[in-house]
Amino acid sequence: MTEESHFESTSFELPENYEELKKAAHRKSDWQERLNAVNELGQYNHQPIIDLLTHMMNNDPVYAVQDAAYKQLRGLGQDVQQPSKAKPELFKGLTKTLIRIKKSLPKDHSFEDFKVKLQKMRADIYNTYEGEKGEEFDNWLKAKWESYDTK
Known part of the structure; x- marks a missing residue:
């Protein structure tokens, strides 16, 4: 159209x-x-x-x-500029939030356990990054999960 x-x-x-x-x-x-x-x-x-x-x-x-x-x-005929794809962190304190969720799980938890808990505790974060990352969401989230050492 x-x-x-x-x-x-x-x-x-x-x-x-x-x-x-x-x-x-x-x-x-x-x-x-x-x-x-x-x-x-x-x-x-x-x-x-x-x-x-x-x-x-x-x-x-x-x-x-x-x-x-x-x-x-x-x-609709509006003179607007296309938004930029380059963005800072979408949620302030994201790393802290993800570490807190990881620490709340048993030591031997799986990535799937982490993913489910994130979705339950912070649906806003989960949904936003799922939409932003698209097909790369699981890889991105898994890399975050793996990078957090919670000793």
């Missing part, structure tokens, strides 16, 4: 489910739900939606969500 045809097919009214989409856009522990919200919101050319998409483009921790918001904004 070209930008022009995308713009022509957008609605100038807020969607009936705007409040639901707004909540989904802010759901920290589910990057896929945020991505879906961005794609649906991008069908409506309305200032509150443009503001929300701009916020997501500039602030979402997962690049795929930022990029989708950027593309939707461009499709």
Whole structure:
């Protein structure tokens, strides 16, 4: 779909489910739900939606969500700059958090035990990095797990 045809097919009214989409856009522990919200919101050319998409483009921790918001904004005729993939640590104190989780497990725990506990204790961290790292998530997390000596 070209930008022009995308713009022509957008609605100038807020969607009936705007409040639901707004909540989904802010759901920290589910990057896929945020991505879906961005794609649906991008069908409506309305200032509150443009503001929300701009916020997501500039602030979402997962690049795929930022990029989708950027593309939707461009499709709505907004003059925006593509977000940068280069980011600092997504969660302040990530190393401390991961070490704390590793230390909370029995000494002979497996990587899978660690992964499950991270997902239960810090779904926000797990989900964000899963979205950010994509297929490399398990390798990245395993390297982190292996690098922490908890003697």
